[in-house]
Amino acid sequence: MKIETITVFQVDLPLEHPYWLSGGRLKFETLDATLVRLETDTGLVGWGEGTPWGHTYVPAHGPGIRAGIETMAPFILGLDPRRVLDVERAMDLALPGHLYAKSPIDMACWDITGQAAGLPIADLMGGGSRTPRPIASSVGAKTVEETRDVMERYRKRGYIAHSVKIGGDVERDIARVRDVESIRQPGEIVLYDVNRGWTRQQALRVMSSCEDLNVMFEQPCETLDDIAAISRLHASPVSVDESLVTLQDAVRIAHDGLAQIFGIKLNRVGGLTKAARMRDIALAHGIDMFVMATGGTVLADTEALHLAATIPDDHCHAVWACQDMITVDVAGGRGPRNVDGHLHLPEAPGLGVHPDEAALGDPVGEYA
Structure with a gap:
């Protein structure tokens, strides 16, 4: 061929x-x-x-x-x-x-x-869990009120996982985290995603102020060096996202204990082939995962779902899917779609949607 x-x-x-x-x-x-x-x-x-x-x-x-x-x-x-x-x-x-x-x-x-x-890609890769994966919303709001509104919009669609975007203002971030925790529903998965938006001192102030809540923060600072510099100074679980690009990054994060969670974005890391190696590094070091398309249609969401299905259920928190955020559907409703806030692995051979x-x-x- x-x-x-x-x-x-x-x-x-x-x-x-x-x-x-x-x-x-x-x-x-x-x-x-x-x-x-x-x-x-x-x-x-x-x-x-x-x-x-x-x-x-x-x-x-x-x-x-x-x-x-x-x-x-x-x-x-x-x-x-x-x-x-x-x-x-x-x-x-x-x-x-x-x-x-x-x-x-x-x-x-x-x-x-x-x-x-x-075979479906996930089965071909040696995984293929049929446990539906929670879809993580992306709450790109700025205020307490807006955050509540966006989360409620996703809850009405069945979502139980949320990625709440914070960063840039210490007092506002503390207030938003505490407010979300006050309305957090039983069983909900919430990740507070900073998208590199804090300096080292800002990260320490927010994370230290929220230690009693035991919440997860994603990419609190710009670089792995920044994350390493503050890693011994707080007790909050950290997910690394934008700084996880190459296999060398994954090895450093795992070896140096810089994070407890990998946020694997398939487009950023080069696709399934390279992402699978990062998955194995994570599993070998007891690191949990979120799996994400960087953005896009149901095709990109389905690719992320296939990798997520190769991760043991207890180690995969959620997938992030973009299809509920866009107004164009290139696949006419086919492929994995939101069902009560979850995506179900397709049984068709290959990707499962064209x-x-x-x-x-x-x-x-x-x-x-």
Whole structure:
């Protein structure tokens, strides 16, 4: 089997509600999605997606994905997509770094491989738990009142997990954390996501003030060095998200005890192949996980669900899915959808969902 054609589509994904990153620092209204179709000489077709959370969140942007695919295409064409490690090495040789540009190709290869084997990707990877995964909301609000309103909107959709964005103002952050804890319902999972929004002293002030609540904070500071510097000075569980990019990052975090939770974003780390290694580092060191698409359609959400299904149930807190936040559906209602705040693993071979090409418009790139 060989990859014969790579076709690239660009789709704008308007958000249902304007979204502010932690502390209201950045506003997002539309995501720039790249969808990729790999066609093989046997007729099997695989799909991948790369949708960064805007272009100001982390070093990733939509045009960069499309430019990266154009650069890598000559090295990928003619390879067997089932040999995902060969494809991974070809991409790394053709374009060092730029992991976010490689993720949709990796995803499409796993889709083809699963179809060829007649198995869902999660089963092919050796996992495949059918326990529905809670979907974590993304509460990008700024005030106590707005936070309550957004959480209640998600609760009405069945959500039991919430990622509450804080950061930027110490007193306001303490007030929001304490207010959310005061209305937290039994069984709810709440992660307070700072998105790198605190300095070291701000992090210590908030986390120390909230130690009695025993809550989880995600990415409290900009870098791993910052997180390391304050790690012995507070008692709050920490999740690392934006600073978890490479396998070397995962090894350092685990070895140095910098975090108790990994937030694995598939597009950021380069796709399933690389993310699976981070999963294994986490499991070997007793580190729990959230698994997330950086953003995007049901395709990206489904990829995250497949990785989450390879993690033992007790070690996977939730998945983050973007489909309830956008107003465009490229798959006509197919694929894993919110059912009482959870996603259920698809039983179809491969990814388990493909887009309607008519919903994607004309290709913006084709390589053969």
